[in-house]
Amino acid sequence: MKARHVSSLCVYAALAMPFAAGAAGIGSVVTFTRDIGPIFQKNCQSCHHPGTSAPMSLVTYLDARPWAKSIKQKVVTRDMPPWHLDKTVGIRQYKNDRSLSDQEIATIVRWVDAGAPEGNPADMPPPLSFSPDSEWYIGKPDLLVTTDNDFVMYAKGPDWWIDQFADIKLDEDRWIKAMEIKPSNPRIVHHAVANVIEPDAPPGTPPGGVQLHEYAVGKYGDIFAENTGRLLKKGTRLRFDMHYFAVGSEQHNRTTIAFKFYPKGFVPKYQVRSVAIRNIPNDELEIPPNSVVRTDGYYRLTRNARIDAFQPHMHMRGRAMTLEAINLDNTTTILSSVDHFNFNWHINYIYADDVAPLLPAGTVLHMIGIHDNTAANPHNPDPAVWAGFGERSVDDMLQVWLNIVYLDDPEFNRLVEERKARQGVSPGQLTARRSQ
Numbered sequence: 001m002k003a004r005h006v007s008s009l010c011v012y013a014a015l016a017m018p019f020a021a022g023a024a025g026i027g028s029v030v031t032f033t034r035d036i037g038p039i040f041q042k043n044c045q046s047c048h049h050p051g052t053s054a055p056m057s058l059v060t061y062l063d064a065r066p067w068a069k070s071i072k073q074k075v076v077t078r079d080m081p082p083w084h085l086d087k088t089v090g091i092r093q094y095k096n097d098r099s100l101s102d103q104e105i106a107t108i109v110r111w112v113d114a115g116a117p118e119g120n121p122a123d124m125p126p127p128l129s130f131s132p133d134s135e136w137y138i139g140k141p142d143l144l145v146t147t148d149n150d151f152v153m154y155a156k157g158p159d160w161w162i163d164q165f166a167d168i169k170l171d172e173d174r175w176i177k178a179m180e181i182k183p184s185n186p187r188i189v190h191h192a193v194a195n196v197i198e199p200d201a202p203p204g205t206p207p208g209g210v211q212l213h214e215y216a217v218g219k220y221g222d223i224f225a226e227n228t229g230r231l232l233k234k235g236t237r238l239r240f241d242m243h244y245f246a247v248g249s250e251q252h253n254r255t256t257i258a259f260k261f262y263p264k265g266f267v268p269k270y271q272v273r274s275v276a277i278r279n280i281p282n283d284e285l286e287i288p289p290n291s292v293v294r295t296d297g298y299y300r301l302t303r304n305a306r307i308d309a310f311q312p313h314m315h316m317r318g319r320a321m322t323l324e325a326i327n328l329d330n331t332t333t334i335l336s337s338v339d340h341f342n343f344n345w346h347i348n349y350i351y352a353d354d355v356a357p358l359l360p361a362g363t364v365l366h367m368i369g370i371h372d373n374t375a376a377n378p379h380n381p382d383p384a385v386w387a388g389f390g391e392r393s394v395d396d397m398l399q400v401w402l403n404i405v406y407l408d409d410p411e412f413n414r415l416v417e418e419r420k421a422r423q424g425v426s427p428g429q430l431t432a433r434r435s436q
Contacts, residue, residue, distance in 0.1 A: 030111040031119025032061045038125055039104050040064065043081050049130050053186075059127065061118045068116040075105050078340065082218060082347060086339035090322075093352035095223070137220035138178035141258035143170075145238060153188050153244045153251045159392050163208070164240045164255065168232065175229035175268055178260040179213050180221025185253040190243040190393055191216050192255050199235035209239050211274055213257065214401065216313065218345035221258075225308050225353060228405060229268040232259065243391060270405045272308060275299070277323075277367045278399040285398055287317055287373045287387040295398050297367040304412035307357040309403035310336045311348040312369075315396040316379045317387055318343060320370040323400055325363050332366070333357075343379055343393070348401070354423075358416055369398040 030036070040048070040058045048058040057063040064071070074080035083099035100108075111117070147164040154160075183189040195209035212230070213222060224230070240255050262268060279285050279297040287293045312321040322337040335357055336349060351357070359365075375383045387396050407415065 029117060029119075030107055030114060031117050031123065032064065032111065033119035033121055034123040035107050035119075036064070036111050037061075037123075039100070039107065041125060041128055043098055043100055043104070045128055046130075049128075051130075061124075065116055065118075068112045072109055072112040075100055075108050078105075079342065082342065082345040084338045084340050084342060084345065084347065085349060086337040090334040090336045091351060091355050091357070093355050095350040095352055096220075096348075136180055136182070136258050138180045138223055138258060138260055140260075141180075142261045143168075143259040144256055145169075145259070146256040147240055147254050149254075151242070151244070151253045153253065154246055155249050155251075156246050159190070159246075160244045161391065162242050162244070164242055166238045166240070166257075168234075168236045168238060170232065170234045170236075172264070173231060173233045174259075174264070175262040175266065176224070176232050176259055177229055177262050178221060178223040179257060181213055181215035181219075181255065181257045183215065183253050183255045185251055186217065188244050188247055188251045188253060189215070189217075189255070190245055190391075191241075192243075193241040194257050195239045195241065196232070197237040197239055198233050200233070208241075209237075212238070213274070215255075216346035217343065219311070219348060222309070222348060222403065223350065224268075224272055224403070225270070225356070225405075227268045228270040228272050228308065229262055230272050232261075245393065270306075270407075272403050272405050275402045275404050276399050277365060277402065278397075279367075279369070283389060285371075285389040285396065287371045287396060289384050289386055290374050292319070292374060293371045295369045295371070297369070297398065297400075299365045299367075301359055301361055301363045301365065303361050304407040304409065305357075305359050305361075305363075306405040306407060306415070307335065307351065307359065307402055308405060309348050309350045309401075311346060311401040312338050312341060313346060313397055313399045313401060314341055314343065314369060314371065315393055316343050316381055317371040317373050317377060317396050318369070318398075319372040319377060321398075321400065322368040324366045324368070325357065325359055326366050328360060328362055348403075350403075354419070358412065358419060360412065365402075367398070367400050371396060371398070 044058045048054045048056060050057050050059070056067050078084070078099070081098045081100065083097065145166045145168055147166050149164070151162070151164065181192050181194060183192055192215040194212045196212045197209035238257065242255065244253070277297050277299040279295045285295055310323055314321065318341045320339050320341060323335045325333045325335060327333060373380060373383055373387055381394050389395065389397060
């Protein structure tokens, strides 16, 4: 069987098309106050406002005007806002979609090409307010848990991997609705993986615990679907698998995980799990100098499943990743495809409820990764060096994190039939629509 993969170059062919069609107010002058300000409020200002780590604020005209040409370049290449999915294939609806529409990109391009005029200040929508709660993407947390001790990273030297710990202080077991990890100093943190060491863990559980949640650069937490959660038990201890790197001066860090819970006593219907698909074994990942390499990974679903979220993980040479389902009838369905991966943004793409893949037991999930070890990759640290699997940022990886809910046969069949009824799909068709 020949697996299908959509080239990471497709987006650039699409971007070569004129943007003028569909832009707001064809023939009129595009101004910041009337046309651009509302776009920035909707898509950009949650990160680009004073007091954040963003390199500039985009709240006012005076803030944005010096960056006009850079803004145009970033939105045309779809580097900003950070949303790196190929919009021409696979599932198109996501709960956390922060991308710009073609019309919005066209409007920004027209504004910049016209000299980035301000317009009438009276046209500017009322400014947004940003409370301290906006520091957490998941919203105001119910519980914050921080590592026990301050960590000091030396100024120069090799990367450092270390376990740090924290105790969870709960009076009773609680179901998690959302969670997010944030280091106090992300400048020196490659990743932080939280594992739960439960007081009543069954025999055979790894002594270091079971993975709960992961932070990587640019990730904004996990928000679970309605009536879906993960159990956090009273008396649990957290182990943070930390990866630090030196930046030329001594640095400090403590890591915090934020939790939002369902109400006390509420038990969600669905329990979500975090599952990683890798190229197995890892030593099969080989990226020779000055080459573009494809690598595959597979994961067979032994139970019926609903896939709630998709998050690619590669390093600096990562360029594209596609996740597809190999169906029971030997057809394939593209679920998601990232065509311009960026190591600085590990985005967790959360499927909308009505399109979250429903896949029967026996379906094989197929991950296709593309690494670009050439000078054409602007993120490549050195195209003359061979690369393979490794924990350092200058090494590489290939894996995808999935939020999966396993379903028994009656519940799976019920959800499939409801989906078919809503979408007008005939009984003989697969739940996930096949790509053309």
